[in-house]
């Protein structure tokens with residue numbers, strides 16, 4: 001009996017100790033949380049202080065990141081100058097070799113003449129939004145035309161290495177631990193011989209919105225694509241990318257990168273579908289390629305005309321490759337860009353027809369048909385929204401409360417904060433968080449932290465163990481970051 005009593009007392013003491021430590025940690029946690037909130041609210045109106053705060057804050061991942069648009073123009077310029085390509089002195093077009101005409105000059109010639117620095121400056125202005133005055137040229141054109149210009153610098157060996165390392169370096173400097181980049185569309189020469197007469201049949205299906213007819217054609221096309229070695233195109237691509245990724249040691253203890261394949265939406269239907277099948281095939285069989293996307297301006301004539309058909313193509317590929325995830329640029333539109341009735345259905349179709357796992361941009365949400373239902377559906381089915389604040393401001397002229405962020409928040413759609421094209425936009429992820437805090441004053445620090453964790457939870461990373469590792473790192477980094485903020489705050 002006495003033994004039991006001692007044991008009982010011992011347990012009581014342990015229990016009391018535990019209770020006290022829980023109470024203490026809860027109260028000190030509440031105190032820290034309150035202090036951080038207080039500090040955060042006190043700097044909300046000050047851009048420099050917000051920048052310092054967010055630059056240091058762990059930001060998890062950037063899920064809406066275009067590889068070629070994230071590289072700064074200086075990198076492309078160094079490449080074409082090193083190669084001594086030629087530039088058209090009037091239009092600033094760059095080519096590998098000079099065509100006829102005396103307006104073309106090698107970069108080495110410009111260097112000898114002393115005009116190279118001026119041309120470099122002009123190229124930065126042409127290949128990004130730097131010094132853009134907002135008047136002399138449409139901002140969406142200024143933005144999208146840069147990608148055509150990058151093609152010339154995108155071809156050389158070694159170019160990928162420089163770009164991948166640049167993205168990683170930038171991520172590390174601003175406390176970003178994961179990037180899911182939209183890398184490329186996969187070339188597949190063996191598919192060139194596929195009969196283009198399917199274009200006409202698919203267009204008929206598109207015009208009539210005849211799903212049965214579309215599927216019938218896609219079935220035939222799919223067989224042709226498979227018979228013409230789509231699988232080997234995917235395999236070759238996967239092997240090269242995997243080798244590059246490992247050779248450059250992109251993944252390490254503090255950083256992880258994964259890739260999405262994309263298809264370009266401004267080409268004829270057969271070309272979109274060929275590219276889409278190879279993209280799915282590749283993503284289905286490579287651990288590093290975690291998803292598929294659809295890119296190029298959504299308001300382009302072909303994008304608008306074939307939008308429904310593209311959604312059917314994704315739905316079709318999902319049935320063939322059910323494990324492959326896909327995020328879709330949908331609703332990257334604003335009033336005035338297209339007819340108002342065309343603002344009502346792109347996100348709906350991406351969600352309900354294509355079955356997208358995440359939506360990129362989703363800016364036209366307020367105009368979507370039965371938007372409240374759509375928002376509820378997205379929240380219920382964990383379809384995250386990839387918010388790109390600065391990109392939307394520049395390309396669509398949508399910002400502040402015209403942006404549907406508040407709608408996504410109200411309906412509890414999972415939110416992630418992203419860059420889109422940090423290179424073209426001369427921006428970074430820190431800048432996106434600064435805009436978020438400055439413009440949406442009711443978004444608390446706790447909510448922002450949730451967005452950061454969302455960037456891991458809603459990533460397409462295939463291995464749960466890597467997600468767990470990234471979240472554990474976030475826990476550790478946040479507690480260090482918060483301690484440092486509190487120390488700095490209490491010192492004043």
Ligand SMILES: [Zn+2]
Pocket residue numbers: 064066329360420
């Ligand atoms: Zn994008």
